[in-house]
Amino acid sequence: MNxxxxxxxxxxxxxGILIAYTIIALFPVVVILINSFKTRxxxxxxxxxxxxxxxxxxxxxxxxxxxxxxxLYFQNSMIVTVASLxxxxxxxxxxxxxxxxxxxxxxxxxxxxxxLGIMIPxxxxxxxxLEMMVATGLVNTLWALILVYTxxxxxLAVFILSEFMRTVSDDLKNAGRIDGLSExxxxxRLVLPLVRPAMATVAVFNMIPIWNDLWFPLILxxxxxxxxxxxxxxxxxxxxxxxWNAVLSALSMAxxxxxxxYVIFSRQLIRGITSGAVK
Amino acid sequence: MKNARIRxxxxxxxxxxxxxxxxxxxxxxxxxxxxxxxxxxxQERVFAGLENFRTLFGDPRWSASFWNALANxxxxxxxxxxxxxxxxxxxxxxxxxxxxxxxxxYRTAIFVPxxxxxxxxxxxxxxxxxxxxxxxxxxxxxxxxxxFYQPWLGLEETSLxxxxxxxxxxxxxxxxxxxxxxxxxxxxxxxxxxxxDGVTGLAAFWKIKLPLILPxxxxxxxxxxxxxxxxxxxxxxxxxxLAGPNFSTDILGTFMYRTFFGFQLQLGDPxxxxxxxxxxxxxxxxxxxxxxxxxxxxxRRYQF
Numbered sequence: 407m408n409x410x411x412x413x414x415x416x417x418x419x420x421x422g423i424l425i426a427y428t429i430i431a432l433f434p435v436v437v438i439l440i441n442s443f444k445t446r447x448x449x450x451x452x453x454x455x456x457x458x459x460x461x462x463x464x465x466x467x468x469x470x471x472x473x474x475x476x477x478l479y480f481q482n483s484m485i486v487t488v489a490s491l492x493x494x495x496x497x498x499x500x501x502x503x504x505x506x507x508x509x510x511x512x513x514x515x516x517x518x519x520x521x522l523g524i525m526i527p528x529x530x531x532x533x534x535x536l537e538m539m540v541a542t543g544l545v546n547t548l549w550a551l552i553l554v555y556t557x558x559x560x561x562l563a564v565f566i567l568s569e570f571m572r573t574v575s576d577d578l579k580n581a582g583r584i585d586g587l588s589e590x591x592x593x594x595r596l597v598l599p600l601v602r603p604a605m606a607t608v609a610v611f612n613m614i615p616i617w618n619d620l621w622f623p624l625i626l627x628x629x630x631x632x633x634x635x636x637x638x639x640x641x642x643x644x645x646x647x648x649x650w651n652a653v654l655s656a657l658s659m660a661x662x663x664x665x666x667x668y669v670i671f672s673r674q675l676i677r678g679i680t681s682g683a684v685k
Numbered sequence: 686m687k688n689a690r691i692r693x694x695x696x697x698x699x700x701x702x703x704x705x706x707x708x709x710x711x712x713x714x715x716x717x718x719x720x721x722x723x724x725x726x727x728q729e730r731v732f733a734g735l736e737n738f739r740t741l742f743g744d745p746r747w748s749a750s751f752w753n754a755l756a757n758x759x760x761x762x763x764x765x766x767x768x769x770x771x772x773x774x775x776x777x778x779x780x781x782x783x784x785x786x787x788x789x790x791y792r793t794a795i796f797v798p799x800x801x802x803x804x805x806x807x808x809x810x811x812x813x814x815x816x817x818x819x820x821x822x823x824x825x826x827x828x829x830x831x832x833f834y835q836p837w838l839g840l841e842e843t844s845l846x847x848x849x850x851x852x853x854x855x856x857x858x859x860x861x862x863x864x865x866x867x868x869x870x871x872x873x874x875x876x877x878x879x880x881x882d883g884v885t886g887l888a889a890f891w892k893i894k895l896p897l898i899l900p901x902x903x904x905x906x907x908x909x910x911x912x913x914x915x916x917x918x919x920x921x922x923x924x925x926x927l928a929g930p931n932f933s934t935d936i937l938g939t940f941m942y943r944t945f946f947g948f949q950l951q952l953g954d955p956x957x958x959x960x961x962x963x964x965x966x967x968x969x970x971x972x973x974x975x976x977x978x979x980x981x982x983x984x985r986r987y988q989f
Contacts (some may be wrong), residue, residue: 416886418775421787423689427776428794429853430854434809437820453820493705501702504695512854516699523710525907525973527915529938530966531713533720533945560702589694618802620918621938625946638803640922650818653808660805666966668800672793676862 425601427442435661442466442654449650466651467659470642474572475630476659483663486548486634487616490555491609497556498563499571499605502529503593505564506571507579510593517568523561528554539626546629553623559612571597608672617664635660718966737960751961753932754940755968757845761936762913764849765856768832770905772853773860774898778890779867792865799858807922809915810851814838837925840931848934852919860905867901868894868975876965907976914969917942937965 440456441449442530448461455461470476493646505517529533536545544550574597582592598605633641639660647651668675710884724733741747776795778787813820814837822834837847869896879885879893917938920928926948928935943951945958 417785420782423779424776424791424795427772428791431795431798431857434806434813435801436977437813438809440806450818453818453823459821460717472750493701497702497705500698505696508692508695510692510695516703516839517895520702523706524910526714526966526969527911528710528714529917531710531717532941533955533962534713534716535709536957537720553709559703560706564702579701590697592696605902618800618918620803620921621942624921626944634801636804639802642809643804650812653812657805657808661801664800664802665797672796674928676792676796 438605438654438657442651442658446651463651466649466653466655469646469649469652470655470659473646474636474638474642474656476638476642476656478631479633479635480663482548482632482638483617483635486555487550487613489548489552490559490616491612493552493556494559494563495605495609496611498560498608499598499601500558500593501568502564502567503597503598504567516638517564520561520564523558524565527664528558530626532621536625544626546632548627548629548632550626551622551634552628555612555616557620558607559616562610562611566608567601567604570601574600606674607642607668610675613667614664617667618664636662637651698911703714704865714966717962719959720780720956721963724956725954725971733956737956741805741957741960747957750932750935751942754935754937757934758843758914758916760935761849761916762910764846764912766906767907768850769853769857769904770860770909773857773905774864774902776857777860777864777868778894780865792862795861796858797903798855801855803855803918806851806855807919808814810854811923814847825934839930841930844924844930845934847924850921851923851958852916855919859908864898867898867906871897898982903980904986905975907973910972910976911969913967914972937961937968 421609433615437453439455443457443464444461445463445465448455448457448463452461459461468663501520505513505520507623540547544553578596579592582596587595618636620636620640621636624640627633628637642656643653646656692770709976712757721737722732722734724736725731741751756894780792782788810826812818816822816834816836825831825834831896835843837843875897876889877891884892898948915938920934920936921938921942924930924934926939926943928939941961944961945954945955
């Protein structure tokens with residue numbers, strides 16, 4: 407047995423380091439959240455205190471609700487994220503199936519072509535993407551963002567999903583073929599349900615960067631009607647710099663949705679990362 | 686004639702992904718590289734060869750900004766390599782200890798900053814470090830370090846390092862998770878064999894575990910490199926497009942944004958922007974090639 411397992415001093419040191427780092431990781435988030443519920447005076451007088459009956463206030467949230475269109479921003483972010491994930495998963499799984507299942511000329515080459523995008527960030531092409539979106543009239547629409555995030559997510563999705571598709575048993579698919587199922591039915595009815603865990607991994611990997619992205623909303627869809635939550639809070643905070651209540655409340659409201667998603671999906675996310683999907 | 690039949694379903698399966706990927710990613714990428722060879726005269730786009738690059742590297746006004754951004758970007762990357770990855774490895778090594786309790790709890794908590802947007806991270810730290818609010822100075826006072834407090838984000842000498850450390854704080858969860866995963870795949874037999882030879886504790890980490898997780902450290906390094914060299918959001922959220930104070934936090938991403946999108950009185954110039962994007966592309970490509978051909982092929986992989 408490992409010596410350290412029996413050594414209580416080492417164990418205490420280990421917990422000490424982890425607790426210290428957990429505090430460092432959570433401290434800023436906690437400070438923002440507790441202060442968003444305090445009066446302006448309490449924010450400055452005792453920034454580290456939890457709000458009590460006297461210092462409790464939701465004035466910041468009122469400003470946010472009156473001044474900023476956070477429901478619209480939230481809705482935009484939702485639409486963009488969900489639609490992008492849908493296309494990444496559907497198109498990614500279809501392409502991954504073609505690459506994993508069939509032998510055809512150029513199979514390996516196609517795989518490499520699609521894998522290029524894993525290492526080359528799509529942002530490098532921003533100038534031409536903007537020109538293209540302007541030319542097609544897609545600028546300041548959510549479609550511009552959905553298309554960009556779909557293209558951005560596809561390479562890794564195809565890569566991960568095709569690895570998983572190779573593990574689906576051939577016998578099952580061949581049994582389907584003997585029963586006269588079309589290739590499409592085999593894909594949608596037999597294979598897709600079996601790779602659902604891998605799809606979840608891909609979805610969770612893509613979700614956070616899409617939701618949090620500032621670059622493309624800023625460049626492709628900065629109009630009031632298409633602002634995402636990330637861009638919306640950036641602009642809002644920029645305008646209300648001196649209104650600390652409003653800034654803290656806006657930050658808290660931006661934290662909330664991701665935290666909810668994280669709590670729901672954290673096991674999936676961590677399992678996805680630790681299952682070696684990124685290797 | 687069976688072989689000559691076109692298998693339409695393969696095309697149908699591949700087409701959507703290939704079309705979207707090609708149209709939105711590959712074509713714009715090459716178009717951007719192409720645009721860097723053009724310039725605007727009057728209202729027309731004319732071919733200018735390498736003129737933009739000559740301006741970028743030769744014209745002192747441009748080249749000073751470019752080298753400043755590039756040097757800052759390298760410093761940003763070095764801080765990540767020296768701080769983020771060692772902390773990530775340390776946390777992962779502790780977390781992977783088999784009898785550690787609450788490991789899931791720690792892991793989940795330490796990963797929280799990674800899921801937050803740059804806007805939240807940038808502003809939260811800006812508020813905390815701000816001399817107006819006084820959280821940082823007060824806390825430092827409480828431990829007797831009050832004299833060392835400075836408005837780090839506002840000073841030219843310290844703001845870039847501060848931002849890099851904030852970014853490290855945000856992303857330390859990723860190396861931690863990847864190394865943790867790699868450590869879990871090391872079979873117990875190898876560690877037990879080491880124990881029989883008297884290699885335990887720290888020695889086991891340095892002599893057995895570390896060599897085995899080197900490939901993962903390689904992957905983390907290249908991910909960090911690519912991520913850092915197209916970083917933009919944190920600097921923009923915390924310091925604005927001007928990457929203040931006095932451009933001391935300007936990196937390639939913010940420099941490219943200002944150039945092609947324009948800011949305040951300067952008009953956007955898509956051609957110069959493309960030239961900067963091409964330079965970024967070259968830098969990232971060089972980094973990826975060094976990794977793929979120089980590091981990855983020489984690294985020993987162990988199969989269990």
